[in-house]
Structure formats: structure tokens, C-alpha cells
Amino acid sequence: MAYLPQVKIPATYMRGGTSKGVFFRLQDLPEPCQAPGEVRDRLFMRVIGSPDPYSAHIDGMGGATSSTSKCVILSKSSRPDHDVDYLYGQVSIDKAFVDWSGNCGNLSTAAGAFAIHAGLLDPARIPDNGTCVVRIWQANIHKTIIAHVPVSNGQVQETGDFELDGVTFPAAEIVLEFLDPSEDGEEGGSMFPTGNLVDELDVPGVGIFKATMISAGIPTIFVNAADIGYQGTELREDINSDPAQLARFERIRVAGALRMGLIKTPEEALTRQHTPKIAFISPPKSYAASSGKTVEAGEVDLLVRALSMGKLHHAMMGTCAVAIGAAAAVPGTLVNQAAGGGELQAVRFGHPSGTLRVGAEASQVDGSWVVTKAIMSRSARILMEGWVRVPA
The missing domain is CATH 3.10.310.10 (Diaminopimelate Epimerase; Chain A, domain 1)
Known part of the structure; x- marks a missing residue:
């Protein structure tokens, strides 16, 4: 019996903070997966190796933890004063679904760096040496994140002496600013939804x-x-x-x-x-x-x-x-x-x-x-x- 060959999709595997994920440019995804829906979810689950009743992700890129079962899509932003749109999918390990209800703050760090790596930023905004300010639109929760990414010789500087508990080796520091984070963009409403502090x-x-x-x-x-x-x-x-x-x-x-x-x-x-x-x-x-x-x-x-x-x-x-x-x-x-x-x-x-x-x-x-x-x-x-x- 003949079987179809595997599909080959450009991707980058990145660590951001204490998480890891598979990063894609929107334009590199198969056309049916460039829009939200079941086909995209099925692709991401297969990339990660879910659903896996063994909770091991042997047949995928996931690491069988919530920190390592993630996929990210970036594209040039159509919003004013933003460089990229960043969409994050949390892939369930043992169940057949992808949760799009929130952001990953750790991978927000990698989103800033990936935007430069992937050529999604205007080259005029990238210094030869110094700090590149990447203006990110977080599409899951409709919020702005500013990533201050170190650059050396026009490329993202990844090595450094910044130590982060939970990550084994030091690397370059990226400072993140989460602007107006006090209201969930999807749901709307107050920072304290019940109206009470306690x-x-x-x-x-x-x-x-x-x-x-x-x-x-x-x-x-x-x-x-x-x-x-x-x-x-x-x-x-x-x-x-x-x-x-x-x-x-x-x-x-x-x-x-x-x-x-x-x-x-x-x-x-x-x-x-x-x-x-x-x-x-x-x-x-x-x-x-x-x-x-x-x-x-x-x-x-x-x-x-x-x-x-x-x-x-x-x-x-x-x-x-x-x-x-x-x-x-x-x-x-x-x-x-x-x-x-x-x-x-x-x-x-x-x-x-x-x-x-x-x-x-x-x-x-x-x-x-x-x-x-x-x-x-x-x-x-x-x-x-x-x-x-x-x-x-």
C-alpha cells in the first residue's frame, strides 16, 4: 500500500525563558494552515506529537511538559506602530486540542529575537550594534509587548552572561515590557473581574x-x-x-x-x-x-x-x-x-x-x-x- 510522503515545513526550534517551542513564519505554513481552524490545529498537534497517551512525545518535537509543548506563528504586522504579530498555541499533551486562550510570556522573549532572525523587521530598524526595539502585537490577548533585543554586527546576540533560574546556561539578556497588561484583551473587563481585590x-x-x-x-x-x-x-x-x-x-x-x-x-x-x-x-x-x-x-x-x-x-x-x-x-x-x-x-x-x-x-x-x-x-x-x- 502506498503512503504519501511527509510534508516539509520551514521551522525554527527556540528556547525562550524557561520554555521551548517550534516557531513558524505565517507565510511558510501550508496554505490551509495559514488561517485559524481545525487544519492548523491538527498540524501543530502532529508537530508536537499530540495527543500522546504515553505522555512522552516520542514522535514529535514536544517535550511532554506544558513548557515544551508550544507552537508560535509570526508575521509582519498590519497594525500601526508594531513590527510583528505573534500568535501562540499551547498544545495539549494527552488530548486533541490546541489552546489559543492566552499568551506565553517566556516565548514572548523568543518572539522578539525570531522576528529579527526571520527577516520580519524593517532592516532600517536594526542597529549594527546595540539594542533593537521590537514592537510585538500579541494576537491571542490583543496586547503590545516591547522586546529589547541585543544586536551584534547586525545579528541577534544570543550568548552572554545573564543567568535565569530554571535555565542551565547563561545567555544574552532580553528585557520585556508588557504594556497595559491589566485587562485580558480577549475577554475585556476589569483587571479584577469580580470587582474585589480578595x-x-x-x-x-x-x-x-x-x-x-x-x-x-x-x-x-x-x-x-x-x-x-x-x-x-x-x-x-x-x-x-x-x-x-x-x-x-x-x-x-x-x-x-x-x-x-x-x-x-x-x-x-x-x-x-x-x-x-x-x-x-x-x-x-x-x-x-x-x-x-x-x-x-x-x-x-x-x-x-x-x-x-x-x-x-x-x-x-x-x-x-x-x-x-x-x-x-x-x-x-x-x-x-x-x-x-x-x-x-x-x-x-x-x-x-x-x-x-x-x-x-x-x-x-x-x-x-x-x-x-x-x-x-x-x-x-x-x-x-x-x-x-x-x-x-
Whole structure:
């Protein structure tokens, strides 16, 4: 029996922050995949190797974690004052769907670098040496991201001495500015969808406890670690090896999503796994990070652990870091309280792999809190480039 040969598609495999993904230029995709829909989703799932009942991604480019099961499309932007449009797809590992409901803050770093690598920027905007300012339109959430990408001899400088906990080797620093991240562009509405800085969240089968629910960077539900029986010092294996704990976190996430108006029924959460995120927080404590390095309580303002696609993240999602910075900047939120309270313009938080600093500018406008900008540093580099092949 004859079978069709594989399809060969130009692609670039990149690390951005603590994530990895397969990057495409829109024009390089097969024509049926240049528009959103089932055909594009099927392509991305096959590139990654999903759905995979073995949760191993042996027959694809994915890494069988939420941090490594991602695809990105970039194209020249048609929007004024923007260079590129950046669309991000979170590919489910064991189920047949691609979640387009949010952004990846880590791969936003790589999007800035890829825009230059892929020839999507006006050459006149790229200095021979210095910093190239890449104006990115994040198409999933309708927000602007500014990436400050170092350039050497007209090319992206990828090597350097910037160290990022959760990434083994140093690289060049890329500074990201998330402009006006305080409202989810897809859903609209307030930065605090319930209208409150702190809510009482009633979770069936779990209990009633306090929560701060925020849409900044990515919709996120923050709860106090102590309220749900944790220290805030947990590592991946402490959570991900216990299906009962993961099921409890999913119930909290679903209850929060309903309160935030992101879903109308609990069943909708099955096809919206990427958002909202669920995170638990604690005042500073000393702990051993996953690398074995000790994070001292005096080094951080608070501790945060966050789940992505149903599992505890090995470090911290970039968009969730934006949510942490935004919530910390607003006096009275659970995040702000855990960090000591008061007016905070930046915090350093501890996560399973180490620490991260994020800054945010918050103010009240007509009685409502808004964040005009969140800033953090990441790094990115090309791991492989050429063509990805998928069965026809």
C-alpha cells in the first residue's frame, strides 16, 4: 500500500525563558494552515506529537511538559506602530486540542529575537550594534509587548552572561515590557473581574478560602499556600506525583474560572486548560530549589508556586510573573500581603527553580486599579533551524 510522503515545513526550534517551542513564519505554513481552524490545529498537534497517551512525545518535537509543548506563528504586522504579530498555541499533551486562550510570556522573549532572525523587521530598524526595539502585537490577548533585543554586527546576540533560574546556561539578556497588561484583551473587563481585590472562593469538595483573581498578563487565581495545606516551598515532585492533589487544584481553577467569567459551565474548563492559571503563595521562607541551591528567606519578598496545564511548573510562566508583579503592586491583594504590603513597584519571588524579579507600575483610575506596564528580563536562543516534517 502506498503512503504519501511527509510534508516539509520551514521551522525554527527556540528556547525562550524557561520554555521551548517550534516557531513558524505565517507565510511558510501550508496554505490551509495559514488561517485559524481545525487544519492548523491538527498540524501543530502532529508537530508536537499530540495527543500522546504515553505522555512522552516520542514522535514529535514536544517535550511532554506544558513548557515544551508550544507552537508560535509570526508575521509582519498590519497594525500601526508594531513590527510583528505573534500568535501562540499551547498544545495539549494527552488530548486533541490546541489552546489559543492566552499568551506565553517566556516565548514572548523568543518572539522578539525570531522576528529579527526571520527577516520580519524593517532592516532600517536594526542597529549594527546595540539594542533593537521590537514592537510585538500579541494576537491571542490583543496586547503590545516591547522586546529589547541585543544586536551584534547586525545579528541577534544570543550568548552572554545573564543567568535565569530554571535555565542551565547563561545567555544574552532580553528585557520585556508588557504594556497595559491589566485587562485580558480577549475577554475585556476589569483587571479584577469580580470587582474585589480578595474574594471568598467556594470550591465544591475542597472548601472556602480567600483568593485574589486577576487578569494581568494572563488570568490568574492566587490563593494562600497555608489555606490549602501547603508551605509554599514545594517542588514539582511534591505535587505532580499525586493525582489527588492535582485534581484538587483543578477544582480550584474551575471554580475561579467561573467566578472570573472565563467559562460558563465547569465542562468548558476541559477545553480551556491554559487559562486561568492557579498559583499558591507564601511569605518568605528558606528552601532548597530544584537545582539544590538554597534560596534564603532574606533573598525574596514572597514565594509563589504555579500550575500550568494541570501540573506544577518547574519555574514560573512569564505571563504569570506579570500577574504576580501586577497583583503585588496593588495594596490589599493576597500577593501584596504576602510580600509585606504597602506600595510595591517590584518584587523578587521564589519559585521551584530559584528566584525572579518582576516590576509593575500600578495606579487607580476612576476608582479602579490599572497596571500600565510590567517589566522583566529573560533570554532566548535558537536551538535548531531548518524544516520540521510531519506525515501528510
